[in-house]
Amino acid sequence: xxxxxxxxxxxxxxxxxxxxxxxxxxxxxxxxxxxxxxxxxxxxxxxxxxxxxxxxxxxxxxxxxxxxxxxxxxxxxxxxxxxxxxxxxxxxxxxxxxxxxxxxxxxxxxxxxx
Amino acid sequence: xxxxxxxxxxxxxxxxxxxxxxxxxxxxxxxxxxxxxxxxxxxxxxxxxxxxxxxxxxxxxxxxxxxxxxxxxxxxxxxxxxxxxxxxxxxxxxxxxxxxxxxxxxxxxxxxxxx
Numbered sequence: 001x002x003x004x005x006x007x008x009x010x011x012x013x014x015x016x017x018x019x020x021x022x023x024x025x026x027x028x029x030x031x032x033x034x035x036x037x038x039x040x041x042x043x044x045x046x047x048x049x050x051x052x053x054x055x056x057x058x059x060x061x062x063x064x065x066x067x068x069x070x071x072x073x074x075x076x077x078x079x080x081x082x083x084x085x086x087x088x089x090x091x092x093x094x095x096x097x098x099x100x101x102x103x104x105x106x107x108x109x110x111x112x113x114x
Numbered sequence: 115x116x117x118x119x120x121x122x123x124x125x126x127x128x129x130x131x132x133x134x135x136x137x138x139x140x141x142x143x144x145x146x147x148x149x150x151x152x153x154x155x156x157x158x159x160x161x162x163x164x165x166x167x168x169x170x171x172x173x174x175x176x177x178x179x180x181x182x183x184x185x186x187x188x189x190x191x192x193x194x195x196x197x198x199x200x201x202x203x204x205x206x207x208x209x210x211x212x213x214x215x216x217x218x219x220x221x222x223x224x225x226x227x228x229x
Binding site for chain 1: 118146163165214215218220
């Protein structure tokens with residue numbers, strides 16, 4: 001059973017650029033959530049995807065967008081990067097909307113915006 | 115609206131000593147409660163959860179937590195810590211009506227275990 005994998009692990013961008021982060025869910029999981037974890041803070045919920053549709057969104061602007069593919073892998077896209085977007089971005093998968101309540105997290109993608 | 119407050123940002127503790135990490139929450143609706151651990155350069159891992167039933171919840175690695183509805187607390191305890199318990203610990207809540215992926219986390223408590 002493979003766990004949640006994220007890529008890239010680290011990346012550096014400049015203000016105004018766009019970034020795409022990728023996530024492969026744990027085998028058999030059809031729901032994926034994305035979180036932003038700024039330095040010294042707890043993760044903050046960005047949005048969740050279930051069966052390729054957004055299913056819940058946190059307090060993030062529209063320049064944060066996502067996709068989920070038929071194989072349940074997912075992407076997080078951030079446009080017009082700002083310095084405050086520098087953070088660890090975590091992907092978490094779970095088994096459907098009525099799961100056991102456990103999220104399985106990847107190790108994250110650390111984004112630095114200069 | 116709901117909020118999660120972890121009362122200690124850092125907790126130093128000696129090996130084999132007990133540790134308690136405090137978590138208080140506020141919410142106008144029913145919630146489920148979780149504790150996650152994050153080891154250095156790793157993702158988060160579920161330690162334990164309270165969904166219903168007994169208010170004393172046992173988790174992995176010898177951790178347990180007690181849900182106190184009147185005090186809106188969910189403190190995490192371990193009677194004897196190991197060096198390997200050095201990590202960041204996050205308390206989280208989820209409205210019972212929200213999807214499972216939508217957790218609200220506290221700011222975290224860094225536990226440093228020394229010999």
